Amino acid sequence: MNQVRAEIIAIGDELLYGHIIDTNSHWISQELSQVGVRVVRRTTVGDNRLDILSAFKEAEYRADIILITGGLGPTNDDLTKPLLAEYFNTEIVEFPEAVEAITAFFKSRGREMTPLNTLQGHLPKICKYVPNELGTAPGMWFERNKTCWMSMPGVPHEMKKLMLDFVLPKLGEVFSLPVISHKMIKTVGIGESWLSDLIKDWELGLPKHIKLAYLPSLGHVKLRLTAFGHNKKELEREIDLEIEKVFPTISKYVYGYDSDTLEQSIGKLLKERKKRVAVAESCSGGYVAHQITSIPGSSEYFDGGVIPYHNQFKEKIIEVNSETLKNHGAVSEETVTEMARGVKKLFSSDFGLASSGVAGPDGGSKDKPVGTIWIACATDEFIKTKKLQLTQDRILNIRLTSVALLNLLRICILESSK
Amino acid sequence: MNQVRAEIIAIGDELLYGHIIDTNSHWISQELSQVGVRVVRRTTVGDNRLDILSAFKEAEYRADIILITGGLGPTNDDLTKPLLAEYFNTEIVEFPEAVEAITAFFKSRGREMTPLNTLQGHLPKICKYVPNELGTAPGMWFERNKTCWMSMPGVPHEMKKLMLDFVLPKLGEVFSLPVISHKMIKTVGIGESWLSDLIKDWELGLPKHIKLAYLPSLGHVKLRLTAFGHNKKELEREIDLEIEKVFPTISKYVYGYDSDTLEQSIGKLLKERKKRVAVAESCSGGYVAHQITSIPGSSEYFDGGVIPYHNQFKEKIIEVNSETLKNHGAVSEETVTEMARGVKKLFSSDFGLASSGVAGPDGGSKDKPVGTIWIACATDEFIKTKKLQLTQDRILNIRLTSVALLNLLRICILESSK
The missing domain is CATH 3.90.950.20 (CinA-like)
Structure with missing residues (x-):
């Protein structure tokens, strides 16, 4: 089965200068993994026309889904919207529904609107407008040649709401997503190489659709099992079965699973x-x-x-x-x-x-x-x-x-x- | 003056799956910005041969400096080293100096070495071996057609030491970097808005080539002054002069400068x-x-x-x-x-x-x-x-x-x- 491939593009000089840490891409990665989409790449570019356009072009070549965060503010250094219009060869027009939503947003907060905010309701003609209830920059959805694009603001809680309310359900409709299941075994008191040596026979015997990764951190090693298939319950059962097999060998080092500390x-x-x-x-x-x-x-x-x-x-x-x-x-x-x-x-x-x-x-x-x-x-x-x-x-x-x-x-x- | 362009490549499925957050790229971005290198892109790819090779190829086309983190562990899912050898069309050979350092590393900790650890001292023939005093995966430096490459482990404290001890000084040697001077004023006990209000006249009077940034963190606010020019000593003098001017206003909140905690x-x-x-x-x-x-x-x-x-x-x-x-x-x-x-x-x-x-x-x-x-x-x-x-x-x-x-x-x- 071909896995659906995603690329995440984060836009903003503040990321490349290291002024803020990109927690958005991390969060989106987790959400996509959960629904069986394979993130093949994460890209961060600055507020620069050529860099952004080349990131779009490369991503379209690689991925089925392209998720873009940032660069949607009302000021001149925010380039994502005009560049999406340029890339899709379309013009920016007023979306009355979007202007209305932005006006209501300001009204409900008792704040005054500037002309720049009204312009946030003008969007590339071919996009689907996706309302952003928590802010003033709308989400924008594009489809072309079987590739889907979603542009979202960089403000974390706005992006998350758009992902959960719109993007994830929409991806389920558009693609027939495979099912993925993860489980993490948490160990302490044994180094990565020793652990690997201890469980090498078990590792070699793992079925092809279950992958093992070693994730070492200070004094700990996490073993991550990832299974690909069609049925979540079945995959969870298979992973648990593999854990049962290896457990007697490593029991004295195991202190928990998944998010346990x-x-x-x-x-x-x-x-x-x-x-x-x-x-x-x-x-x-x-x-x-x-x-x-x-x-x-x-x-x-x-x-x-x-x-x-x-x-x-x-x-x-x-x-x-x-x-x-x-x-x-x-x-x-x-x-x-x-x-x-x-x-x-x-x-x-x-x-x-x-x-x-x-x-x-x-x-x-x-x-x-x-x-x-x-x-x-x-x-x-x-x-x-x-x-x-x-x-x-x-x-x-x-x-x-x-x-x-x-x-x-x-x-x-x-x-x-x- | 042409700015030196850098790309940061982070390698690891655990990043794309969102199992760990990539603080390395963030930290490296900050350090490069400090020395006047422009980070043009950050790329994250998984433990996958073709994805990694294409990331290398694209980065070489774009950047003067390519910094790679991750994928250097002793186990089979770690691909960075063999793929660097493939990309540079060279073979992996024993570096006796590296094997010796790894052996000493284990000895000093009273731990036993596995054959996998010995293999960590085998490196691509054309690379410069860079000792990693805090771990077992060596740093590797490559130069080809005026592009420099550095591969570092993904463990943050190991990577940071390699960056500070080797990479940053080396970049200063290889490229003629523009002169930038930074100084950070560390304050505690006052919020960002209050501080900004207190020093607004001083801020407005800053010369054009000196920029001020507010960097708030848990209970602290750092004020970073950045001066751009040609003469390091002159820039430092100008920054100190500005600090002398603002100090009386904020003295009771200032506990130190730069790396002081x-x-x-x-x-x-x-x-x-x-x-x-x-x-x-x-x-x-x-x-x-x-x-x-x-x-x-x-x-x-x-x-x-x-x-x-x-x-x-x-x-x-x-x-x-x-x-x-x-x-x-x-x-x-x-x-x-x-x-x-x-x-x-x-x-x-x-x-x-x-x-x-x-x-x-x-x-x-x-x-x-x-x-x-x-x-x-x-x-x-x-x-x-x-x-x-x-x-x-x-x-x-x-x-x-x-x-x-x-x-x-x-x-x-x-x-x-x-």
């Missing part, structure tokens, strides 16, 4: 078990607590935290032994163990987490170079510790420590008998 | 005065401590923090009076005052910070709706408190609280007599 998954595990956690952070400096408390409802399972940045406060607040600090140093398995136990006790929690290390860029030594970090998780039954050897980059070390410590907590929750 | 500026102020700070965070959940400790060397002026997420720990650890909590509630000026004093005492610090509020989305009441947040800063001489009425969004509330609390600290440091 590690923090959310931990929250869910703790809530289910009615358990609570507290953290003592030295090198991670509050970031682990921040990750946990960024989840709505975390007060149900988060007792609190301490950031004893110096040895005297490790002793005073969470009862780390001064002998331990003297004999082993702050960055040691012994210290991090006492920190985890101490914070668990201070907050009467079920789980106590701790981090201590050399985040860098200074403070490293031959024995404990920058990036040497100890983490621990104490439970009622056992304590788990781990030594990390991370990077030279302070921020990266803080974030990677946080992922590792949250993953250690996840493992400890799962291994706790109670 | 609020956290850095506070660190500098504290170090100069040999003062130290501690924080007690309820609604901000560790984020303020994280912001402070993300700065290298912060252990010199950060004593530590406490996150007493529940009332009993506010009483137990930082001595908030149970009567205060009972009479005024946790989210009150009285409680946040005692928290700031209590944490200052616990850590024997010069400044004690505190936050308490309803971060949301739940927990609001009629009197204290979601977004109601109290902050405080205690010093030896005085205490300052402030009530914030923020948004419905939890993460946004946490971040805005952090900016407001750090700004309160900045003001208290400046007003302290000692």
Whole structure:
């Protein structure tokens, strides 16, 4: 089956200069993927006649659907409308219905209209006028030689409404769209190459209409399965079947699916078990607590935290032994163990987490170079510790420590008998 | 003068499917604009041979500089490297220096290497190998018929380091770029419209070759001055002169320039005065401590923090009076005052910070709706408190609280007599 091919064209100098970030193209990509349209390219051009015309020409050659955002304002630097008229070799004429809608728009907001706004109701003669209820720049739909074009304003909420109310239903009418299904497996604690090695037989055995992609991010690897076919339910079933096959091999690294985050998954595990956690952070400096408390409802399972940045406060607040600090140093398995136990006790929690290390860029030594970090998780039954050897980059070390410590907590929750 | 033209190509199905947002192209656009390179197009293509090759061909026709991100992972769906070799009609050979660097990268992290990782050190024969200190996929530089190409990994921090350390200096060597000078004034504690109103006379009086832009971001507004000309030193002098003129009007909002962050500026102020700070965070959940400790060397002026997420720990650890909590509630000026004093005492610090509020989305009441947040800063001489009425969004509330609390600290440091 031939997939319907789309190209997204974003127009505006402000995008090319990097003054604003193009979230529109990202959002449109997601929506099109959901309905089985394959986005083959995204193009961004500035407010420049030749650049825009050549983008139109190239897109028409490649795609069945061309979605254009931006360049529809009332001022002279907005070129999309006149250039569409030029490209389709048509003139710009008044659309009374559009002028009326724009007039009503201003009236309903008690604002006065300028002559420039009236001109926004003048459109290329051959286009279908698509009302924009949230703004003054109308949507415009064109069809030529089996290619469909839609021009939309760059203001995100206006564009989204036009997409949902008009474009997506219209595409369903014009094209007979294939069905696509995605599912993402979220893993932590294993690198991309190792994971790939672990599941290579399964990957080779995947049916042709199911594709696998590795999406690594800080300390995590996401596995994305994409299935193409005719029946959404059937595709979802097939994907779930493949996940069932691979799951036993990777179960201990999987913390969730699709939009799940590690923090959310931990929250869910703790809530289910009615358990609570507290953290003592030295090198991670509050970031682990921040990750946990960024989840709505975390007060149900988060007792609190301490950031004893110096040895005297490790002793005073969470009862780390001064002998331990003297004999082993702050960055040691012994210290991090006492920190985890101490914070668990201070907050009467079920789980106590701790981090201590050399985040860098200074403070490293031959024995404990920058990036040497100890983490621990104490439970009622056992304590788990781990030594990390991370990077030279302070921020990266803080974030990677946080992922590792949250993953250690996840493992400890799962291994706790109670 | 002909402007140097650049095209940015981002490669990856995950971008076209909308699974991740392309912040790389945005960042690169900003950096190129800063050095006077005109970005004429941004293109995004998927992991597909023909799409990638045609993007290369079109870009070579249009641009003097082509910057490519993504598609450099060790797995089979990563096509950038083989396709660059195909496009430049060259073979992929071992670069011993690259293999060595990758091996060292794994060694320094105590991780084992897979054969796939070794292959990441095999590169197109005609490219210049550019070491990537933060990851395993090397940068690759090509030159052909006066067009320069750079291929970089899609991982943002790896790409950024390659751009700053290698690409931008290299572009300055290869092309004769026009002279541009930028300076950014960083402000906090005042909104964009208010600031604009305050400085409108100065703005109108700016010389024609100096442009002003307002760049608002979370709780901050940056004022960027850009001067165009022939002599860097002269431009810098002119910009400084303009800043001298406007400074008296906005001095109390200015915390720094260019890459200065609020956290850095506070660190500098504290170090100069040999003062130290501690924080007690309820609604901000560790984020303020994280912001402070993300700065290298912060252990010199950060004593530590406490996150007493529940009332009993506010009483137990930082001595908030149970009567205060009972009479005024946790989210009150009285409680946040005692928290700031209590944490200052616990850590024997010069400044004690505190936050308490309803971060949301739940927990609001009629009197204290979601977004109601109290902050405080205690010093030896005085205490300052402030009530914030923020948004419905939890993460946004946490971040805005952090900016407001750090700004309160900045003001208290400046007003302290000692």
